[in-house]
Amino acid sequence: MAADFWVSSHYERWIVDRATLHQARAEDIQFAENPEYLDYLPIYFANLITKLGKKLQFRQRIIATATVFFRRFYLKNSYCETDPFTVIAACCYLAAKAEESPVHIKVIVAESKSLFSQESYGSRPFSSDNGKIAEMEFYLVDDLECDLVVFHPYRTLLSLCKKEASDSSSSEEGETEDLGVGIGPDDGPRYWGTGDGQLEFTPAALQTAWSIINDSYRSQLCLLYPPHLIAIAAIYLTFILHPPTRPDSSPVAAEHISADGARRRSSRQAHNPPRAAATPKKPQDPIAFLADLNVSLPAVAAIAQEIISMYTLWDRYSEDSMCGVPGVGTPSGEGADADGGPDGGHITPSFLSAVLLRMREARVMDASPIAPSVSRPVAVNKRLERAQAAG
Template structure:
């Protein structure tokens, strides 16, 4: 658990420095938004982080440093969704481990762009499905077999892990298709059509 209180004036000042065209100097607007959000969440503001679970599972699952780094990045990415509000941290940590081990990009760097990770997740998922359906008895690699055995023995909610994985795959697919130039053009057209300029 982590608490990082910041004075509202500091937050508004930093935001105005980054997005001067969007942020008004009125501190009370941010305060109103904060109280509205707290009210909407019924004052349930505690969010537990999955990093600790990831660190605890690293030796148990014999994760490499690359897999831990990738899982850590997946955990960072999950904060851009509503997953931290919907699922417990251990489910998210297990999902990040599965993504790191099963859908690991083939020794290419994924930092800075979600596109390679999204396509690697698709390719990795297809190869695992092919290995599971292999009639020659080869099956998935031993590393993934150990992870599957661990998941079967654990009491982790597999359905929740699958839902988290689907949500993250959706996020990566959106990132893969995102074009800032296209979004600005669409927003410009919308503003002109509504005579808001």
């Protein structure tokens, strides 16, 4: 297990460019009725992993690791040739073991079946066969090339930001004591440049930065940028939401301001010799702190813009099926536009589940030897076909 991010498999094999991401979705784009719907799938699947992780009482680090495993798997596979719900269950099962918090496979299957069978997800059937998840786990480890060590931004956040001693809500349960490997303050000027000390965050601000990092897993940022840059971008966005307070004029301990503005000494100081005035604490300059870090600020700005764009997209996504337009999620019907999408409503889980189903059906028809006007042969991964047979 690499203790240095820059020589780890995470950095050497799993930081990709946008062209690779686009190529990974080439087959899905071919069978999608509207390619714009694919933009909502990262949010949809990340929410599913989070919900399943909470049902299994996972710590946030395990949920984040499962999400990264899911993203990496679909760098080499397409949604339309696999069953993403089986992959989600396998990712949670594998992530729990990779983070040394294993859960029995029967519990994974039972909770997955309970979650994925809900009406909001199209009441899709989920197999109760434990062997399907166990088989998918082998395919998952194979596609991950046995690279199960994942670096997360949480360690960098807690390394750069000072946490108050009385604050117990600034991070998820157990995360402060269980940071795992990562980039920390002891890694020297190679990473942090001339950054002096730590930033002082209020509990609310630190929780905001933590939540922004959680939200970043609903995008593809974990595949595009190193985790410490994502953490710094979260800090930058937190400064916008929670501007640092500037202290007023230096306090005068032994003086009061009278109504007319004149200063007068207190009766206590009239009988006691004045003490040496405490040197007022110099306020931190967050802009200078970030500028002194030995990181690419344009990259940090790009990540921040990506997160803002993700929030804009997320505004149109709703877990409440009642927010969608009636008829959305069916191949045709009232409330759906010409290509089957919502007409002015929110994107809902049931609608995206129907989109995935139609993509798989279109791919099967395209791969069929009797299908008319087949544009090109589609390579079929037999191993994954067996794993998705239960779906």
